[in-house]
Amino acid sequence: xxxxxxxxxxxxxxxxxxxxxxxxxxxxxxxxxxxxxxxxxxxxxxxxxxxxxxxxxxxxxxxxxxxxxxxxxxxxxxxxxxxxxxxxxxxxxxxxxxxxxxxxxxxxxxxxxxxxxxxxxxxxxxxxxxxxxxxxxxxxxxxxxxxxxxxxxxxxxxxxxxxxxx
Amino acid sequence: xxxxxxxxxxxxxxxxxxxxxxxxxxxxxxxxxxxxxxxxxxxxxxxxxxxxxxxxxxxxxxxxxxxxxxxxxxxxxxxxxxxxxxxxxxxxxxxxxxxxxxxxxxxxxxxxxxxxxxxxxxxxxxxxxxxxxxxxxxxxxxxxxxxxxxxxxxxxxxxxxxxxxxxxxxxxxxxxxxxxxxxxxxxxxxxxxxxxxxxxxxxxxxxxxxxxxxxxxxxxxxxxxxxxxxxxxxxxxxxxxxxxxxxxxxxxxxxxxxxxxxxxxxxxxxxxxxxxxxxxxxxxxxxxxxxxxxxxxxxxxxxxxxxxxxxxxxxxxxxxxxxxxxxxxxxxxxxxxxxxxxxxxxxxxxxxxxxxxxxxxxxxxxxxxxxxxxxxxx
Amino acid sequence: xxxxxxxxxxxxxxxxxxxxxxxxxxxxxxxxxxxxxxxxxxxxxxxxxxxxxxxxxxxxxxxxxxxxxxxxxxxxxxxxxxxxxxxxxxxxxxxxxxxxxxxxxxxxxxxxxxxxxxxxxxxxxxxxxxxxxxxxxxxxxxxxxxxxxxxxxxxxxxxxxxxxxxxxxxxxxxxxxxxxxxxxxxxxxxxxxxxxxxxxxxxxxxxxxxxxxxxxxxxxxxxxxxxxxxxxxxxxxxxxxxxxxxxxxxxxxxxxxxxxxxxxxxxxxxxxxxxxxxxxxxxxxxxxxxxxxxxxxxxxxxxxxxxxxxxxxxxxxxxxxxxxxxxxxxxxxxxxxxxxxxxxxxxxxxxxxxxxxx
Numbered sequence: 001x002x003x004x005x006x007x008x009x010x011x012x013x014x015x016x017x018x019x020x021x022x023x024x025x026x027x028x029x030x031x032x033x034x035x036x037x038x039x040x041x042x043x044x045x046x047x048x049x050x051x052x053x054x055x056x057x058x059x060x061x062x063x064x065x066x067x068x069x070x071x072x073x074x075x076x077x078x079x080x081x082x083x084x085x086x087x088x089x090x091x092x093x094x095x096x097x098x099x100x101x102x103x104x105x106x107x108x109x110x111x112x113x114x115x116x117x118x119x120x121x122x123x124x125x126x127x128x129x130x131x132x133x134x135x136x137x138x139x140x141x142x143x144x145x146x147x148x149x150x151x152x153x154x155x156x157x158x159x160x161x162x163x164x165x166x
Numbered sequence: 167x168x169x170x171x172x173x174x175x176x177x178x179x180x181x182x183x184x185x186x187x188x189x190x191x192x193x194x195x196x197x198x199x200x201x202x203x204x205x206x207x208x209x210x211x212x213x214x215x216x217x218x219x220x221x222x223x224x225x226x227x228x229x230x231x232x233x234x235x236x237x238x239x240x241x242x243x244x245x246x247x248x249x250x251x252x253x254x255x256x257x258x259x260x261x262x263x264x265x266x267x268x269x270x271x272x273x274x275x276x277x278x279x280x281x282x283x284x285x286x287x288x289x290x291x292x293x294x295x296x297x298x299x300x301x302x303x304x305x306x307x308x309x310x311x312x313x314x315x316x317x318x319x320x321x322x323x324x325x326x327x328x329x330x331x332x333x334x335x336x337x338x339x340x341x342x343x344x345x346x347x348x349x350x351x352x353x354x355x356x357x358x359x360x361x362x363x364x365x366x367x368x369x370x371x372x373x374x375x376x377x378x379x380x381x382x383x384x385x386x387x388x389x390x391x392x393x394x395x396x397x398x399x400x401x402x403x404x405x406x407x408x409x410x411x412x413x414x415x416x417x418x419x420x421x422x423x424x425x426x427x428x429x430x431x432x433x434x435x436x437x438x439x440x441x442x443x444x445x446x447x448x449x450x451x452x453x454x455x456x457x458x459x460x461x462x463x464x465x466x467x468x469x470x471x472x473x474x475x476x477x478x479x480x481x482x483x484x485x486x487x488x489x490x491x492x493x494x495x496x497x498x499x500x501x502x503x504x505x506x507x508x509x510x511x512x513x514x515x516x517x518x519x520x521x522x523x524x525x526x527x528x529x530x531x532x533x534x535x536x537x538x539x540x541x542x543x544x
Numbered sequence: 545x546x547x548x549x550x551x552x553x554x555x556x557x558x559x560x561x562x563x564x565x566x567x568x569x570x571x572x573x574x575x576x577x578x579x580x581x582x583x584x585x586x587x588x589x590x591x592x593x594x595x596x597x598x599x600x601x602x603x604x605x606x607x608x609x610x611x612x613x614x615x616x617x618x619x620x621x622x623x624x625x626x627x628x629x630x631x632x633x634x635x636x637x638x639x640x641x642x643x644x645x646x647x648x649x650x651x652x653x654x655x656x657x658x659x660x661x662x663x664x665x666x667x668x669x670x671x672x673x674x675x676x677x678x679x680x681x682x683x684x685x686x687x688x689x690x691x692x693x694x695x696x697x698x699x700x701x702x703x704x705x706x707x708x709x710x711x712x713x714x715x716x717x718x719x720x721x722x723x724x725x726x727x728x729x730x731x732x733x734x735x736x737x738x739x740x741x742x743x744x745x746x747x748x749x750x751x752x753x754x755x756x757x758x759x760x761x762x763x764x765x766x767x768x769x770x771x772x773x774x775x776x777x778x779x780x781x782x783x784x785x786x787x788x789x790x791x792x793x794x795x796x797x798x799x800x801x802x803x804x805x806x807x808x809x810x811x812x813x814x815x816x817x818x819x820x821x822x823x824x825x826x827x828x829x830x831x832x833x834x835x836x837x838x839x840x841x842x843x844x845x846x847x848x849x850x851x852x853x854x855x856x857x858x859x860x861x862x863x864x865x866x867x868x869x870x871x872x873x874x875x876x877x878x879x880x881x882x883x884x885x886x887x888x889x890x891x892x893x894x895x896x897x898x899x900x901x902x
Contacts, residue, residue: 051393053395056502056504067476076405101393102511157228194785301782307605377868525870
């Protein structure tokens with residue numbers, strides 16, 4: 001499938017999607033509530049994007065962006081990137097792990113590193129960081145005006161002990 | 167013997183009685199590092215495996231946000247320390263792609279040879295460690311005999327034996343050692359003679375076969391769904407060799423076969439890796455006499471700046487598909503960097519394929535997934 | 545000729561001439577105990593060193609080579625280290641049973657020495673039920689192992705002990721049947737009778753194929769019974785860290801370690817006695833010259849040579865084979881070895897009745 005065909009096909013299912021072809025692969029930006037239906041469409045016929053090889057999040061300080069990289073094992077030259085912007089104060093998105101099982105671990109990583117909540121995730125807990133760390137920090141910040149989580153990969157994360165300011 | 171033992175598929179039937187929860191790791195001989203598995207057992211049968219990661223988490227992704235495009239490559243050697251050359255190559259390739267740096271032919275060929283040597287070294291270590299998991303100690307020493315030759319070549323080439331840091335954006339850090347070709351040829355000769363030795367010791371052994379055949383079966387659908395790559399997916403019949411799909415460096419000019427097995431069990435994963443070593447030797451043989459003369463590093467600016475945008479580079483490490491995703495804001499450091507490590511996805515399938523089998527099968531399954539913990543934790 | 549037989553005889557005569565029979569007997573007992581303990585210590589040191597050297601040879605390396613010439617004092621140094629180490633007892637362990645277990649395992653190993661004929665007429669106790677005694681006592685060691693696993697209050701230990709229990713109880717049967725084939729052929733349970741019956745040829749050679757089958761079964765079964773690879777599931781270090789002795793350290797661990805090697809020695813000694821003629825020299829038919837030369841080699845050398853050959857074979861297994869899984873281990877015994885041994889025993893009985901053996 002060419003990029004044009006993909007765009008045409010996706011527009012049928014997600015009319016609001018915007019496209020960006022400046023990079024190596026076709027980037028599709030959708031609203032966060034449209035992601036799940038679109039993902040199901042991508043996974044099904046005729047696209048068969050059955051291989052989710054990268055799932056991550058980027059903190060742009062104004063918003064968070066979820067980035068999904070898909071490819072099809074039938075045709076590995078066909079790669080697409082789907083992005084969706086999330087509210088930084090309250091990032092919530094539907095999980096994809098019922099479609100791609102690999103999303104389960106990757107979403108857990110994003111959850112603890114960026115604080116993104118994945119709805120309907122079967123087991124949303126910290127995977128790499130300690131469970132206690134997040135709780136302890138939350139309690140410490142309880143008295144302050146804004147409750148902040150312990151999300152190391154966000155840009156405003158500060159750790160005076162382990163991070164050296166350049 | 168193996169086909170007479172049942173593997174209980176539905177573990178929920180076993181009920182909560184007689185449940186035994188044991189912590190395998192972070193200090194455990196079979197987890198090869200600090201992997202922590204919380205294993206729920208019913209007698210000898212595994213009901214559930216829950217990996218707890220992070221014992222060697224160094225937040226490399228965050229560290230890289232503070233390091234320049236020349237510096238961050240060194241950190242990647244510390245992730246999958248058995249394929250450090252290949253990790254370095256991925257980062258170098260990404261920067262070269264982002265900045266359109268011309269890489270000299272010589273550098274490309276040398277990189278390819280080194281990558282394949284790294285792959286052999288990694289598989290050699292794996293073959294020994296996996297045999298040790300199954301209780302056979304001796305193959306470890308046989309495998310290390312050949313691996314030692316590779317590490318010696320690496321030492322001659324770049325001064326390091328494990329964390330090479332030899333590949334830089336634009337080519338190589340130094341030119342190769344004058345006796346590089348002789349040593350590699352000597353290694354190829356020795357490898358071809360000796361590889362049969364530990365293959366005889368392991369492959370044909372009836373106990374080894376009964377321990378691995380039909381154990382930890384991963385279907386092709388599950389392999390795709392769980393994002394498995396590398397030998398793990400190829401043993402299930404999924405074609406996923408990045409060297410074929412998106413050739414980089416000199417892979418487009420060499421002939422080699424992508425090894426694919428269809429059984430999906432531990433034995434198939436073993437066979438895939440053994441055959442892959444032979445394919446790597448094939449690649450090295452094609453290139454070693456044809457290293458072009460010329461520059462070993464292309465012209466680059468002193469300070470590298472990636473254009474604003476997003477870049478992704480995939481390479482095939484010994485464990486599977488390694489991806490580097492960089493979001494650049496145009497500065498001298500990456501804005502956000504994500505390493506897609508093959509081990510992370512391969513680990514996620516462990517619970518699915520090992521539950522219902524015995525503790526001994528867990529070792530065979532885990533061993534053939536070839537987990538490297540620093541690669542998983544990053 | 546100076547032989548072990550004459551030394552013991554002289555000592556006994558002298559003791560009984562010098563003291564009253566009760567005191568003489570007591571002194572004899574003390575001497576035997578001292579000799580046993582010395583044998584244990586020496587065997588432990590030698591076997592551990594042997595194992596390390598054999599392993600090194602198989603694994604294309606040198607093995608211990610720093611302490612003493614060729615590393616022969618390495619195990620002595622290791623023992624010293626183990627003695628100096630603190631013998632930890634876990635806080636939540638059942639302290640009495642935990643500390644008792646290594647001694648039980650050790651005691652069982654010591655008891656087994658009694659009926660073994662080390663040389664011609666050199667035996668602690670020529671009991672008339674020697675083979676039965678060995679079978680009975682050797683199965684006691686499982687109690688020590690279960691005790692260790694249970695009292696450690698460690699899940700790995702418990703799993704290891706349970707595996708060990710299942711394994712020893714199962715393989716006892718095959719080993720027993722293999723031993724019985726020789727008893728059937730000899731018609732006696734007494735060790736000295738069994739050895740004497742092999743004067744004109746070892747059972748392995750004159751007992752036809754059934755005895756060879758029994759010998760192979762015996763070697764497999766005792767490898768399993770002593771928890772050696774490829775049947776070392778009880779301490780499968782890649783699965784259960786160290787199995788039943790995970791929590792033991794220092795000298796208490798050393799006792800388990802020593803008992804393992806002593807057990808190997810004993811089962812190999814029994815194997816040598818039953819199948820390879822014990823201290824009997826190698827005699828071939830009517831080659832009188834050859835037989836005479838063989839007679840000049842002391843009987844103790846014959847015995848030790850055969851035993852150490854079997855020990856070497858068992859060590860060879862360990863460094864070559866991967867480990868079996870627990871269900872495969874039990875399948876192997878109950879579905880293959882046990883039926884074969886039962887049938888084999890029948891076959892041997894027929895041979896013995898018909899007098900078809902040499």
